[in-house]
Amino acid sequence: MRRRGGRAAVAGVTLLATVLTLTACGSSEEKVREHLAENYELVNESGTYAQYRTDQEPSRVASAIRAAADPGRDHADLDDHYLGYEDVMVHVEGEPAGGSQIEVTDAKDGYDRWGPVIVPIWGTYNGSYRSGFSGGGSGSGGK
Template sequence: MAAMTRNARRALIAPLLLVMLALTACGGNIRDFIGDTYTLQNTSGDARTYTSKDPIGTTVSKIVSEEAPAARKADGGSEYLRYDDDIVTVSGAPGGGSLIRVEDIDGRYRSGGFAYLGPGFNPGSPAGGAGGSGGSGDAK
């Protein structure tokens, strides 16, 4: 079998790379996953609240297994997940289950509303900053 020329190999590889890029670019974001998985309870501006019949830990595990957050923190019985464009807060629902609030990162995040959660939640802080919580941290 004759050896392929460099240009022939490029001609074969280029379409494959384009397909791979298209597939990864078409992937949904965490907002889409939550909207497709949980029941919408209400909308307020750019924030949406969903309900889950599962407890907080199970709900958070499902969300995190779909897409890992840039930062994660547990505080006061709630779990906070920071993504590139959204803050996801999972807390207990009255009567059981959990509430999932998805907020655009431009809202309270940019004004420092989540700064008390520490590195990764301060406006402009890197996800893996000093002492950051890019992994599961102290979230349970």
């Protein structure tokens, strides 16, 4: 005996599983912002910008943020770490007395704030965070 609707049922279950998987994952922006809010002290918040602080060293903080959500772009400059995601950017900076200051904002504002450091490495704002080549002139492409 042949069952009716078997393919439709399988397709429905597959679609439901896909939707649940995508929903459970959340966006990288949500993951980053949740990680920061749960693990660091909020100092300032205004619109899409938020500033946190911690007694942890910058490299440790940046590693923890990377573990929470894999950035499309990643650059370290001494004690400064810049993490670029599709919709959000994070800057981790060492404080003179020890510890770290962490800033998170939307990607466009991040380019406005940290452009002189990241544009030569990542290229301009309109470039994709996920592309392998960043632009920026001869020999400066990369992640």
